[in-house]
Amino acid sequence: MNYEKKQDVVYGYKDGMGLIMDVFTPSAKRNGAAVIWLLSGGFRSNLGFDNSSRGYLSPRVISNFKRSVHSLLDAGYVVFAVAHSSAPKYRIDEIIPEISRAVRFIRHHAEHFGIAPHRIGIRSASAGGMLSLMVATAAPAPDPEAEDLIDRTSSQVQAVVAYFPPTDLLNFGYPHTTFSPTDFHYWDEESQHFERIVDPEERKAILRRCSPITHANADSPPILLVHGDEDEVVAIQQSELFAARLQEVGVEHRLIVAKGKGHGWEPSADELDDIIGWFDQYLLADEQ
Secondary structure (H helix, E strand, O other), X not given: OOEXXXXXXXXXXXXXXXXXXXXXXXXXXXXXXXXXXXXXXXXXXXXXXXXXXXXXXXXXXXXXXXXXXXXXHHOOOEEXXXXXXXOOOOOHHHHHHHHHHHHHHHHHOHHHHOOOOOOXXXXXXXXXXXXXXXXXXXXXXXXXOOOOHHHHOOOOOOEEEEEOOOXXXXXXXXXXXXOOOOOOEEEEOOOOEEEEOOOHHHHHHHHHHOOHHHHOOOOOOOEEEEEEOOOOOOOOHHHHHHHHHHHHHOOOEEEEEEOOOOOOXXXXXXXXXXXXXXXXXXXXXXXX
16 A cells, blocks of 8 residues: 655644644545544553554554554545543543644644545544544534634544443443543642542542543434453443443444454454445545
8 A cells, every 4th residue: 555654743732742643645546534543542642653663552553553544545545643642641631632633633734634624534442432432522612713723623523433442431341430540630839749639529520521421412423333342441331331322312323342352453354344434434425
């Protein structure tokens, strides 16, 4: 597959640091649509998928990324590999707005990237799947008075593919069991230190705000969920709960149950066809 790659495109700034993405563009056939690949695992992010020195991703993750991205490039999609600021320095609710920023940046510069601004999808897995669902269900409205023209742009996406995502952090695996692999802190001006948030109700409030199931609504875009029925990290219960909620609010969705699969696997050809089919259906519908 021949493609052009733009590395380290800055889509925003945070605490003096650049937020970056890599852009993969098919050299030949393009369909005018884009897919954001959100690089996130355990709410940590990097751009180390290309065997460079920039990251820590495992060979399996690198292999999965390359195979899946090549399938999207073959289908004519421009692919944006987006990195975000990472835990534990940043809380989940501090990371979420960055994803909306990335969508806005891409849409604002759609002509430059050779895509249509109304044909943007997003896909990721695990923590990245959760962040993808958050931008799909809780995208902040554009600010028409913003000084930054990018912030005047919509951050809504038109289709989502999420692999084994956490969706309800207050009922994580079992009812009334809270998500625990992350910590919460705040900057205390008086002590000039980061202090832990220990109040259980405040922690629950943060988890509720960060749960896609809290925000699912009738205006959410079509969502494809893929989950292994033997996942011991993020139980399939999370996708089942979310699918039920999408059914309640009337959102187009599908849950693919991967029999015998745990938390991550090499996608099959049929699986890749399902993903391409989902994006084709909802990003290219008015061209067919």
